[in-house]
Amino acid sequence: MDDEFESLRASAQEALRVRDLSAVGELLAAHDPPEIVRLLEQEPHAADRAVMYRLLDRESAMEVFELLDTGMRAELIEGLRDEDVALIFEQIDPDDRAQLVDELPAGVAKRLMQGLSPAEREVTLSLLGYPRRSIGRYMSPEFVRLRPRLTVGDALTHIRHRGADAETIYLLPVTDDARRVEGVVGLRELVMARADETVAGLMVEARTVRVTDDAESAARRIVEAQLLAAPVVDGEDRIVGIVTIDDASRILEEADDEDAARQGAAEPLRRPYLTTPVLGIVRSRVVWLLVLAVSALLTVQVLGVFEATLEEVVTLALFIPLLTGTAGNTGAQAATTVTRALALGEVRARDVLAVAWREVRVGFVLGALLGLLGFALASLVFDVAFGAVIGLTLVAVCTLAATVGGAMPMLARAVRADPAVFSTPFISTFCDATSLIIYFVIATRILGL
Amino acid sequence: MDDEFESLRASAQEALRVRDLSAVGELLAAHDPPEIVRLLEQEPHAADRAVMYRLLDRESAMEVFELLDTGMRAELIEGLRDEDVALIFEQIDPDDRAQLVDELPAGVAKRLMQGLSPAEREVTLSLLGYPRRSIGRYMSPEFVRLRPRLTVGDALTHIRHRGADAETIYLLPVTDDARRVEGVVGLRELVMARADETVAGLMVEARTVRVTDDAESAARRIVEAQLLAAPVVDGEDRIVGIVTIDDASRILEEADDEDAARQGAAEPLRRPYLTTPVLGIVRSRVVWLLVLAVSALLTVQVLGVFEATLEEVVTLALFIPLLTGTAGNTGAQAATTVTRALALGEVRARDVLAVAWREVRVGFVLGALLGLLGFALASLVFDVAFGAVIGLTLVAVCTLAATVGGAMPMLARAVRADPAVFSTPFISTFCDATSLIIYFVIATRILGL
Incomplete structure (x- = not known):
């Protein structure tokens, strides 16, 4: 696995050196986004990073972008043409967008926000309204909630209709009329149940986090309890978003990064070592x-x-x-x-x-x-x-x-x-x-x- | 949230002090396993930890057990009666069982292994056959695999029949006749698709890890790529198990623990600070x-x-x-x-x-x-x-x-x-x-x- 990656890296560097861009493009097209991310993280020249990123097809570009550190994201954004930036900015998840706004120069961020559709802009602004370092900044406002009296069959139909944009459908919050969380049900339980059972009969107590909770401690609770996701609620227990375990793991990795750096009397680097x-x-x-x-x-x-x-x-x-x-x-x-x-x-x-x-x-x-x-x-x-x-x-x-x-x-x-x-x-x-x-x-x- | 926990802790300590065990039992019954775990981790007296653990009902006891550090698990096991231990040992997941065998005195481990049903024993022994620190020790051998030609409807029926014991059904490996991994499909994609589509049409390329890979680097690849789970394969790409993101996060936390301790010139503690x-x-x-x-x-x-x-x-x-x-x-x-x-x-x-x-x-x-x-x-x-x-x-x-x-x-x-x-x-x-x-x-x- 590691040897394969080394040979990918060597070929990419050689192709970049001789400026054979179509060879670079083919190499990138033949590999997964996580491998491309590693490649970008180990490329010391900013110009070559930008070249590689621009050679990605649109779908890979989006997926790679979502896997990058915030520092790298800001750098790539600054190197792209405005139209490309606007396109990325519109298509990434609202939580990633909120992170990016913090990272970019204020002028750029403002222009990008203006380019969004009113609905997307509102969603992003709502996330930006929560304090820095709170879990509200990292949650996704896109989730599917169920009502307790639904049958399993109706719940699955509802999920099929509403699930396309949701961050996850593996954990589904169950709420009352006032959007207060009454419990959660896993997609696994719905799939395994008979179609005429009710959501209320399958749901279990929700382990929620408060939207203003410190992001690190909320993330740690999610990972320690081995939850797939947790509903995020406001002061009155009304649901405002959802945090998935992969977002939580990422928050913890960043926090551990910071702790490790501080223990060695340095501030954490915002981006991979060789690219700094x-x-x-x-x-x-x-x-x-x-x-x-x-x-x-x-x-x-x-x-x-x-x-x-x-x-x-x-x-x-x-x-x-x-x-x-x-x-x-x-x-x-x-x-x-x-x-x-x-x-x-x-x-x-x-x-x-x-x-x-x-x-x-x-x-x-x-x-x-x-x-x-x-x-x-x-x-x-x-x-x-x-x-x-x-x-x-x-x-x-x-x-x-x-x-x-x-x-x-x-x-x-x-x-x-x-x-x-x-x-x-x-x-x-x-x-x-x-x-x-x-x-x-x-x-x-x-x-x- | 934290204040609530503090009051739980204070009440529990007071009830333990006056030996009011029914009050302790009621307190524990009213709280979630993750909170009980925190309570155990912050209780400095081993005797009081044992008392609390024994007061849990069977279901909570199992769930709490699975959330504990390996060091704490071994301690609790040693404090329980043999029948209780055998019961826990039989009911926990095979991967947790393999970890525990490493942790317990050899005699105890051997006796427990002999008490298992032949099928469970075989599964556990197969995990113990992989090198220490390899991902094979941490994977679950219980998964549901699909065939590419299945329709979505048939696949869901298959999952309903076979899914009860599986570690996860959110990511389903798709394999050929020789158990070689051809791809993976998410439960999300199956639920969102029409019943007459085929698994082959929905599956995507699998990101697998090799069973002998170092556990930490395999776990990091899973978390970085934000995968829900990854199939674990042998040298010939045949599936032997599955690792979920929550197991991966836990492996990373332990590795970061060890790194943090070593940076400070100490070996990591095997259990929470106050209980050491x-x-x-x-x-x-x-x-x-x-x-x-x-x-x-x-x-x-x-x-x-x-x-x-x-x-x-x-x-x-x-x-x-x-x-x-x-x-x-x-x-x-x-x-x-x-x-x-x-x-x-x-x-x-x-x-x-x-x-x-x-x-x-x-x-x-x-x-x-x-x-x-x-x-x-x-x-x-x-x-x-x-x-x-x-x-x-x-x-x-x-x-x-x-x-x-x-x-x-x-x-x-x-x-x-x-x-x-x-x-x-x-x-x-x-x-x-x-x-x-x-x-x-x-x-x-x-x-x-």
């Missing part, structure tokens, strides 16, 4: 790096305070990277675990004390193990007093780092910030400075400096 | 921490080499944590981005040179920005020569760290190891040692030591 310009990558990292470097000036100041001690026993300097590194690693471990547990909803902001108490104990056990080892090694190489300094510092530093690493993401969540903002490197920097203080305080006491 | 014993958390971290601490001994040795230089200019020691920290952060950023791009399939092992070249440029630009700042500050506080040392060191160190951070995960992938194993902290430790060498070499040259 070097300066785009720099931009995603430079702010964090500067913030961290400026915070690290703290360590210079701490060491400045202990400069006299250092002059007296230069050997102390040898262990600085080992101790700060261990503190950073211990803090990073705790932060990573807790951030992930928060993302999965396994712990809540109010569990902060329970989490801190676990991490105190975990940090102490880890510190005791490393400390014993450090004591033994440093005693052998230097002397027992120096061994005691290293050993005790490791115990104290690991306990503190684990506690801080575990508590920081919890505090971030409590003030409704992204827990991943207090990322691993941020915690490392904090641990660097505190571990130096602990180190020199213990050293001056034990070595009598 | 303190020593379990220690176990997930201690090996990595020891490996990193032992590698950090390298920094002690490097500094030992330059001890004389340090004694001459103690001020050099003040900047050690700042420089190693910045190198570590730069390396971490590159490693995180590249690891994620590898996980998403955006870059391949053979792109190692392209990735390294991008990171050389990104690292140089970042280093130049930080270096200018460092030069200015250090020149003001100390003198221009010292400023030049700090500035030049930052340029060199950032360039090297980004390159190494970007290349390491690529090299890991090239030798078929998990890229996240060369995790952020591992790269930080490596960068610590090299940045110290660079620092002291530049310092001795410029300051003429």
Whole structure:
């Protein structure tokens, strides 16, 4: 499978190099949209991406477009002629259209919106009316709802009439006269049932999400409960849309992307790595790096305070990277675990004390193990007093780092910030400075400096 | 929604505290399986989890069981009476059963397998015959296949007869006499079509996965292509099972869990954070921490080499944590981005040179920005020569760290190891040692030591 893709990629690149556009077109026509998406994602030259995209037939172009990242979509749109753009914009799903409006320059978005039919425009505007990052932005307003008193036979007829434009017909919300959700029924249950049974007899309790719910947590509930789709309701339980599991999976992948990037002190790239310009990558990292470097000036100041001690026993300097590194690693471990547990909803902001108490104990056990080892090694190489300094510092530093690493993401969540903002490197920097203080305080006491 | 859950949790904990089991039972009966799962995941006492689980009625117990992590499943199984276990084991899906066999002590698993009906045992054994981490372990062997010449009416009748036990009937593989996959058709298309159309006229090309494919990459292809399900085929394209998007999403969540943990230098927890014993958390971290601490001994040795230089200019020691920290952060950023791009399939092992070249440029630009700042500050506080040392060191160190951070995960992938194993902290430790060498070499040259 992967080898096949490699040979497709090699042939496409060769054909692009010699500008044999009809060969490129034939290659693309012979492959599935997901493979074409991979090809576009791994093509480093923007011009070649645009060429390939323009060579797709209309149907593939639409399907490929729906599978692309938002950043790539905006780039392709900007490279196309206005008529082509208007055509794509009209034909994609309303939820994809709402995402795209956020992505495009305001002028372009406005012109495109004006080109829509009044009905399509209204649908899109209604999605844009929900807050950014709410599930309302990602839902589809096109669904088929059933009434509870319908027979199965009539329900299937209704679905055949109304189902063509719907996002999904595999999960069908059952509503009352006021569009309030009374339950859901799966197409599977309808197909398996006798034609004279009623929808009310087959429907089960609906697991709905609120239209203003945070998109990530709503998506996670859908995926965790292994639902095919979930009705989206307003404050009065009236249905306004539907979210399918494939949309939910995509939302989660983007959220996990963001978390992964933040844990590494970078902002997520909006598009595939190889298609992002070097300066785009720099931009995603430079702010964090500067913030961290400026915070690290703290360590210079701490060491400045202990400069006299250092002059007296230069050997102390040898262990600085080992101790700060261990503190950073211990803090990073705790932060990573807790951030992930928060993302999965396994712990809540109010569990902060329970989490801190676990991490105190975990940090102490880890510190005791490393400390014993450090004591033994440093005693052998230097002397027992120096061994005691290293050993005790490791115990104290690991306990503190684990506690801080575990508590920081919890505090971030409590003030409704992204827990991943207090990322691993941020915690490392904090641990660097505190571990130096602990180190020199213990050293001056034990070595009598 | 979240407040409701909090009040459920508070009531459940209070009822457990006073041992009012009928109240606990009523609370559980009034809530959905996904909420009960959350409740179990946030309950820190194993005994109380077991009590709650035993109070569920049979149907909820089964549904809750299927939604739990593998670690939690094994724990609950071990706490139940043998008859209850045998009942659960017989009733869950074959793919869940195969996962559970891996999780349980060998003796328990063997006894349970013997209790199965011969047919169920055979199905389970066939899944266990595929390698660990292959998609074969996660697929369902229960599906409904159609023949191309069937009419839509006959196909629907066939589905009604055979569909009850199938994992899904929303995607139906179409096969020839030798069970080779010729295409797939959605239940949606069948329901929307006229009864006299044929399956062959409605079917589309199948996107299949190979039974021995790595589970994570197969799952990612399914989610990225937004498929409801994919047929799983053997080496001769014969169908052996089916994987649904909800199984695929679950595989991806577990893989992302593992990546997130590894990035923070810990092994993933097998179960929710609050339900993992303190020593379990220690176990997930201690090996990595020891490996990193032992590698950090390298920094002690490097500094030992330059001890004389340090004694001459103690001020050099003040900047050690700042420089190693910045190198570590730069390396971490590159490693995180590249690891994620590898996980998403955006870059391949053979792109190692392209990735390294991008990171050389990104690292140089970042280093130049930080270096200018460092030069200015250090020149003001100390003198221009010292400023030049700090500035030049930052340029060199950032360039090297980004390159190494970007290349390491690529090299890991090239030798078929998990890229996240060369995790952020591992790269930080490596960068610590090299940045110290660079620092002291530049310092001795410029300051003429």
